[in-house]
Amino acid sequence: MNYPNGKRSINSSSSGNHGLQRSFSNRGMSLEDDINQTNDYYLAQNICVIHKKPTPVQIVKVDYPKRSAAVIKEGYFKQASTTDYNGVYRGRYIDFEAKETRNKSSFPLNNFHEHQIKHMKAVAEHDGITFVIIRFRAHNQTFFLPAVKLFRSWDSQYSDGGRKSIPYKQFVAEGIEIPSRYPALLDYATVIEQLFF
Amino acid sequence: MNYPNGKRSINSSSSGNHGLQRSFSNRGMSLEDDINQTNDYYLAQNICVIHKKPTPVQIVKVDYPKRSAAVIKEGYFKQASTTDYNGVYRGRYIDFEAKETRNKSSFPLNNFHEHQIKHMKAVAEHDGITFVIIRFRAHNQTFFLPAVKLFRSWDSQYSDGGRKSIPYKQFVAEGIEIPSRYPALLDYATVIEQLFF
Numbered sequence: 001m002n003y004p005n006g007k008r009s010i011n012s013s014s015s016g017n018h019g020l021q022r023s024f025s026n027r028g029m030s031l032e033d034d035i036n037q038t039n040d041y042y043l044a045q046n047i048c049v050i051h052k053k054p055t056p057v058q059i060v061k062v063d064y065p066k067r068s069a070a071v072i073k074e075g076y077f078k079q080a081s082t083t084d085y086n087g088v089y090r091g092r093y094i095d096f097e098a099k100e101t102r103n104k105s106s107f108p109l110n111n112f113h114e115h116q117i118k119h120m121k122a123v124a125e126h127d128g129i130t131f132v133i134i135r136f137r138a139h140n141q142t143f144f145l146p147a148v149k150l151f152r153s154w155d156s157q158y159s160d161g162g163r164k165s166i167p168y169k170q171f172v173a174e175g176i177e178i179p180s181r182y183p184a185l186l187d188y189a190t191v192i193e194q195l196f197f
Numbered sequence: 198m199n200y201p202n203g204k205r206s207i208n209s210s211s212s213g214n215h216g217l218q219r220s221f222s223n224r225g226m227s228l229e230d231d232i233n234q235t236n237d238y239y240l241a242q243n244i245c246v247i248h249k250k251p252t253p254v255q256i257v258k259v260d261y262p263k264r265s266a267a268v269i270k271e272g273y274f275k276q277a278s279t280t281d282y283n284g285v286y287r288g289r290y291i292d293f294e295a296k297e298t299r300n301k302s303s304f305p306l307n308n309f310h311e312h313q314i315k316h317m318k319a320v321a322e323h324d325g326i327t328f329v330i331i332r333f334r335a336h337n338q339t340f341f342l343p344a345v346k347l348f349r350s351w352d353s354q355y356s357d358g359g360r361k362s363i364p365y366k367q368f369v370a371e372g373i374e375i376p377s378r379y380p381a382l383l384d385y386a387t388v389i390e391q392l393f394f
Contacts, residue, residue, distance in 0.1 A: 043319065046319075046322065048323060049316070049319045049320055049323055049325070051278070051279055053250050053251060054250060054251045054252065054253035054254065054275075054277075055251065055254070055256075056251035057251065057252070057254045057256070057269060057272070059252075059254070059272075069273055069274070070273070070274060071271060071272070071273065072254060072269060072271065072272035072273065072274070073270065073271070074268060074269065074270070075254070075256075075268070075269035075272055076266055076267070076268065076269065077266070077267060077269070078251075080251075081248070082248055086283060086284075087283075087290070088290035088292070088320055088323045088324070088325035089323065090323065090324060091289060091290060091323065091324030091325060092288060092289070092290060093284070093285035093288060093289060093290040093291070094290070095285070119246070122240065122243075122246045123246055123285055125243065126243075126245060126246055126285045126286065126287065126288065127285070127287060127288030128246070128285035128288060
């Protein structure tokens, strides 16, 4: 097997050479790692330009030592007002959030914040392509769910008897499982192409 | 005069009521403040969804005090790998950087980093709308320059006798002055509409 990227080959020996495609998501890499590596590949292959936004930090105190870099001495994590990933695919605006759960039967809606939903609704209104990537660790499956389908579940949680989670079955029925192909560990751009172009 | 936003009225008394439109950029607000306030207005008015990305920080040490928020105790500023602003306007991907200079006759190219130019080139290749916003403080003018025009100057600086700056005259000739209208202090969306739709 040919692993141009040294990092991947380190863990590859234990997984054998069967079930190769699926095994990439089995190696203890986080969902974020998988997406970042996919984005690096997309950028290098000129497929699209998607970046993760930096973690928002409230900086309170900074030291400026002589002859060396400024040091942040006091800072706090701020809640993000948008989603984590955005960029461009064939001219269109792309915007998404990614979450993983260890639950087997459903994805709890409290993984999202109200302002993230609000942001995705605004993006959808402006004809941006917005979705969520949800990984069910227990099933070793990662789904692409268009945001409009998330909004339905989100909004109905506040109604009488509304569910506070999205059933796994609903992802199977309404989502699209994202294929994993090395080196696009989570090849969501093929789903974008399929659904929106 | 009617100032629906309380913040603006604080400084308004000293400027009188003549030259109102231009005076907004005179009140010591930074370019970033003007853009952020414009973006807030755009979002509230449902014109487009553009956000400033958080400052990238390398977090080295975090304390987790009991019963209070995590505190970053050591962190460093990282160089951004992209531009500062992006979002969606009428479905299209928007991406830009904003800089100001006190120079009168030219804008020094070393205000940009190589990777920012590289990023904007990638965005342009993928049919995103990318540009820079350059403020000449001395002239009290702020220009919209499509990134393709910046690339020309950027690339030619490395050739024999290539300039390391873009003349002010070139902004007047090839750029578009961004109108300032309260509450869109820097109404760049009208320029996007004019140039790209």
